Every structure is written in C-alpha cells, then in structure tokens.
Amino acid sequence: MTTPTSSTGPRTRLSPEERRAQLLDLGVQLLATRSVDELSIDLLAEEAGISRGLLYHYFGNKHAFHEAVVRRAADDLIEQTAPPPGGEPLQRLRASVASYVDYVVANHQGYLSLVKGAASGNETLREIYDEARSVLSERMFLPDARGSMVPDTASARLVVRGWSAMTEELVLTWTVAPGDVTREQLLEIITASLPALVAVIPAG
Amino acid sequence: MTTPTSSTGPRTRLSPEERRAQLLDLGVQLLATRSVDELSIDLLAEEAGISRGLLYHYFGNKHAFHEAVVRRAADDLIEQTAPPPGGEPLQRLRASVASYVDYVVANHQGYLSLVKGAASGNETLREIYDEARSVLSERMFLPDARGSMVPDTASARLVVRGWSAMTEELVLTWTVAPGDVTREQLLEIITASLPALVAVIPAG
DNA sequence: CACTCTATTGACGATTGTTCAATAACGCCA
DNA sequence: TGGCGTTATTGAACAATCGTCAATAGAGTG
Numbered sequence: 055m056t057t058p059t060s061s062t063g064p065r066t067r068l069s070p071e072e073r074r075a076q077l078l079d080l081g082v083q084l085l086a087t088r089s090v091d092e093l094s095i096d097l098l099a100e101e102a103g104i105s106r107g108l109l110y111h112y113f114g115n116k117h118a119f120h121e122a123v124v125r126r127a128a129d130d131l132i133e134q135t136a137p138p139p140g141g142e143p144l145q146r147l148r149a150s151v152a153s154y155v156d157y158v159v160a161n162h163q164g165y166l167s168l169v170k171g172a173a174s175g176n177e178t179l180r181e182i183y184d185e186a187r188s189v190l191s192e193r194m195f196l197p198d199a200r201g202s203m204v205p206d207t208a209s210a211r212l213v214v215r216g217w218s219a220m221t222e223e224l225v226l227t228w229t230v231a232p233g234d235v236t237r238e239q240l241l242e243i244i245t246a247s248l249p250a251l252v253a254v255i256p257a258g
Numbered sequence: 259m260t261t262p263t264s265s266t267g268p269r270t271r272l273s274p275e276e277r278r279a280q281l282l283d284l285g286v287q288l289l290a291t292r293s294v295d296e297l298s299i300d301l302l303a304e305e306a307g308i309s310r311g312l313l314y315h316y317f318g319n320k321h322a323f324h325e326a327v328v329r330r331a332a333d334d335l336i337e338q339t340a341p342p343p344g345g346e347p348l349q350r351l352r353a354s355v356a357s358y359v360d361y362v363v364a365n366h367q368g369y370l371s372l373v374k375g376a377a378s379g380n381e382t383l384r385e386i387y388d389e390a391r392s393v394l395s396e397r398m399f400l401p402d403a404r405g406s407m408v409p410d411t412a413s414a415r416l417v418v419r420g421w422s423a424m425t426e427e428l429v430l431t432w433t434v435a436p437g438d439v440t441r442e443q444l445l446e447i448i449t450a451s452l453p454a455l456v457a458v459i460p461a462g
Numbered sequence: 463c464a465c466t467c468t469a470t471t472g473a474c475g476a477t478t479g480t481t482c483a484a485t486a487a488c489g490c491c492a
Numbered sequence: 493t494g495g496c497g498t499t500a501t502t503g504a505a506c507a508a509t510c511g512t513c514a515a516t517a518g519a520g521t522g
Binding site: 088089090091092169170172173174175176208209211212213215216217218219220221222223224227228233234235239240242243246247250251253254255256 | 292293294295296373374376377378379380412413415416417419420421422423424425426427428431432437438439443444446447450451454455457458459460
C-alpha cells in the first residue's frame with residue numbers, strides 16, 4: 055500500500071502513460087468502496103499526490119474519469135480471464151466460470167468498481183458493462199458449440215442473460231460470505247445451472 | 259403529467275403528510291431516469307413548486323431524501339404485490355412471479371428508482387433493497403412449504419439469491435425489449451427455473 | 463378580527479466541480 | 493556544464509450545488 059499521503063514536496067513529473075495508469079489504478083481502488091459522488095476530486099488528488107488540475111488535464115471531467123476507470127476495470131477483467139483452451143463445451147464452460155470466479159476473488163476491488171459503475175445510472179457506463187458481460191457470455195459458447203448447446207431464440211438469449219446476472223450475484227455474494235460453500239460447489243452450481251435453465255426454455 | 263413548472267405565485271401550504279408524499283412521488287418519478295447526483299435540489303424544488311429549504315426541512319439532506327425515495331419504492335412494491343392466496347407451492351410461486359412482473363410493467367419508474375438506488379453504492383440503500391428482495395423471496399416459500407421445496411442449506415440460500423437476481427434481470431430486460439417472448443412464456447421460464455436450479459444444488 | 467402555530471421561504475456560507483494562465487521539471491544541444 | 497524549449501504540473505479564481513437559519517405568511521381558532 056504505497057500512500058504518499060500528501061507531502062508538499064517537489065512536484066514529481068511522470069510520463070503521460072505512467073501518470074494516466076497511476077490515476078486509473080487509484081481510481082479503481084478508491085471507487086471499489088466509495089461511490090463516485092462520494093469521491094471528491096480533492097481526495098483523489100491528495101491520495102495521488104497531485105493537484106486537482108492535473109486530473110482535468112488527463113480526463114476532461116469527473117464523468118469521463120469515472121468512465122475511464124470502469125473501462126479499465128472491464129478491460130482488465132476480459133484480459134485476465136483468458137479464453138479457456140478448446141475441449142468439451144461443458145469443460146470449457148466450467149473453465150471459463152472458474153477463471154471468472156478466481157478473478158473476482160483475486161481482484162475484488164476492480165470488479166466492484168466495474169459493477170458499481172454499471173449501475174450508477176450513466177448510459178455509457180452501462181454499455182461498457184454490458185459489453186464486458188457479452189464478451190464473457192460469448193466465450194462460454196464457441197461459434198460451433200453454440201448451436202448445439204443453446205438455441206438462438208429470443209427466449210434463449212433472455213435466459214442466458216439471466217444466467218449471467220445470476221452468476222454475477224452468486225460470485226459476489228459467495229466472495230463476501232462463502233458460508234460453508236466450497237469453491238468447487240460454487241463452480242458446480244453455476245456450471246450446471248446453464249443446461250438446467252436451457253432445458254426450461256419453452257418451445258418457441 | 260401535472261407540471262406546475264415554477265410559477266412565482268403565492269405559496270401553497272399543505273399538511274406535512276401531503277407534502278411529504280408529493281415530494282416522495284416526485285422523487286420516485288425523477289430518479290427513475292436521472293441518477294441521484296444528476297438530480298439537483300434546485301430542479302427538484304422547481305419541479306415541485308417549492309423552495310430548496312423545504313426539502314431540507316422534511317428530509318435532512320440529499321442522502322436521506324434519496325433513502326426515503328428508495329424506501330417508498332420498496333414499500334410500494336411489497337404492498338402492491340400482495341401475497342398470493344394459499345394453494346399448491348408451484349401455483350403460489352407462479353402467482354407471486356406474475357404479480358411481480360405485472361408490477362414492474364405497470365410501475366416501471368418506481369421499480370427503476372429502487373433498483374438504481376440499490377446499486378448506487380450507499381450501504382443503507384442496499385439494505386433496503388435486499389430486505390425488499392428477501393420479502394419477495396420469502397413469499398415464494400410458505401413456512402411449511404419451505405422445508406419441502408427448498409432445503410435450508412447455505413448452498414440453497416445462495417441459489418435462491420441467484421434466482422432472485424436472475425428474475426430481476428429477466429423481468430427488466432423483458433419489460434424494455436420483450437422481443438417475441440410472451441408474458442406467459444416469461445412466467446413459465448421464471449417459475450420453472452427455481453425447481454430446476456434447486457435440483458442442481460450439490461449435496462452438502 | 464386578532465392571535466397563534468407552523469409550513470414555507472430566501473438569502474447566506476460551505477463544499478465541490480471546472481477552467482486557465484503561470485510555473486518548473488526534464489531532455490537536448492552547444 | 494549551462495542555457496533553452498517542451499510540456500507536465502500547479503494553484504488561484506470562477507461556477508454550481510449542497511446545506512443552514514432566522515424571518516415570513518398561510519390557515520385555523522377563539
């Protein structure tokens with residue numbers, strides 16, 4: 055935990071890439087616990103050891119900064135949960151879910167920033183979030199496997215979306231309070247849920 | 259839509275109950291589309307035809323007002339989706355889901371205010387939301403029926419929570435874009451999902 | 463019609479988002 | 493080594509919004 059905690063020392067000059075990365079990392083960290091309107095630019099600047107003005111130099115305003123933070127969290131999630139190696143559809147599904155669960159556990163703050171950002175009303179943020187979830191969902195079904203595992207109907211698309219929401223809720227709840235549910239059991243529940251839900255889809 | 263739209267006319271004096279109800283209704287309406295930090299007290303006051311100060315007289319600050327709005331939306335949801343009459347567990351389940359779906363359709367704004375409020379970071383708001391969802395979930399299983407339909411284990415509680423999240427996502431998505439999915443099909447999917455998910459719970 | 467109670471107001475101070483001209487750190491070249 | 497230009501960075505000033513409080517006025521009561 056490197057906390058410069060504001061010393062009125064000499065200004066430190068970084069490259070734009072470094073500075074931007076630092077601010078985004080800090081934003082992810084801070085926005086995991088506070089909501090965006092509870093995070094003042096003052097606090098952010100002090101925590102980063104910079105002036106308020108610099109933040110506006112890199113990101114035009116607070117909204118844009120928040121958007122960049124959420125986008126970074128989404129990209130990080132997509133990148134770190136790399137697509138599983140080819141194999142049986144159910145195997146691939148389980149591997150994807152496993153990497154997703156492990157990511158949320160290891161990177162709780164970043165994931166919270168993403169989820170909370172998505173729900174904070176802004177349309178742009180919701181799009182970023184939806185896109186990330188789409189990427190994750192699409193990975194579960196390879197182009198060839200999709201036709202067989204999940205039919206491409208309106209009902210099916212709805213169910214897959216619902217399954218994604220359920221998965222997110224399960225993982226977040228389990229991460230915070232696992233109770234006596236093991237990681238394996240969680241994976242089993244999520245993985246087995248998808249076929250079970252697909253079987254419920256009415257004929258259309 | 260009655261929009262007084264600010265006339266500098268004589269002040270209208272209402273009873274505290276009426277005024278409070280008016281402000282909460284207006285809050286539910288306004289917070290359905292904007293997020294809480296995008297809603298200025300100025301706009302709210304002008305829209306209500308009152309001064310800013312009056313809002314602070316009734317609710318101490320903006321957070322408390324938001325909390326009251328969300329709580330009202332939650333109470334409204336719980337009240338209007340009255341518990342279904344006794345009968346078969348699956349029948350009761352379907353009736354509960356139906357009333358829930360119909361409420362969301364008929365009262366989209368209020369429901370959005372509730373959901374968006376819950377996700378906006380504040381811990382109190384999330385508690386209100388969780389409590390409302392618990393009430394709805396509990397209704398699905400009468401005390402006597404619970405033991406038989408859903409076992410009371412950590413895994414089962416997790417699954418029911420996930421099912422709730424899925425239901426919420428399904429109903430919201432369907433309300434906005436029904437596609438060619440009928441109301442009956444949606445009810446069928448949600449209702450049949452719970453037993454299907456329960457069957458997936460690993461032995462613990 | 464005066465009088466009391468209290469719902470309501472409007473002006474003021476405090477906090478926070480945003481802008482912009484001035485400043486200083488770093489690389490470069492003589 | 494020392495001056496110089498580029499530009500990352502600052503801090504003060506401005507704007508908008510949150511929150512406070514003593515003063516005001518509507519409505520019932522005798």
